[in-house]
Amino acid sequence: MNRIAKFYKVSKEQFNRDGYEDIKLPRRATSGSAGYDFFAPYDFTLDLGEEIVIDTGIRARIEDGWVLVILPRSGSGFKFGVRLANTAGVIDSDYFNADNEGHIKIKLVAGSKPYSVKKGDAFAQGIFLPYGITEDDETREERHGGFGSTGN
Secondary structure, three states: OOOOEEEEEOOOHHHHOHHHHHHHHHHOOOOOOOOEEEEEEOEEEOOOOEEEEEEEEEEEOOOOEEEEEEEOOHHHHHOOEEEEEOOOOEEEEHHHHHOOOEEEEEEEEOOOEEEEOOOOOOEEEEEEEOOOOOOOOOOOOOOOOOHHHHHH
16 A cells, blocks of 8 residues: 555644644544544534534645545435535645645535434545646646635
8 A cells, every 4th residue: 555645733723623632633444444534533413414524624735646525425425415515535746735734624504304413433434545747738837825726
């Protein structure tokens, strides 16, 4: 297996919530798991149609040529209809050095049933994937802002 990334906590100032000390770094449940579980840093409940942004307190240093894709946990989507507001979150390797320290935030939308998560429970997963670029790509811009900054 390629070891291409490492998870860290963002600074306490960037998290800006109670419970910083209790933030759990993402991890795989089994040696055969592709996804790294993200754990809730606080309790939350979603009623039908509600949305919530979860400040995970997590950032990821990722080698060039790789991306972290955030998805709902399979069971959450299947049992409760929970989904990510942006369908899948894409965490680029240069996001780690963004103005917001690369703070990964996950926006969930409730679906078919109310959805409750307790602090410390897994609620999303991240999968590292390689990506390529076109032969004629000459992009030289660097990221400065945080979330959504490259779409200006």
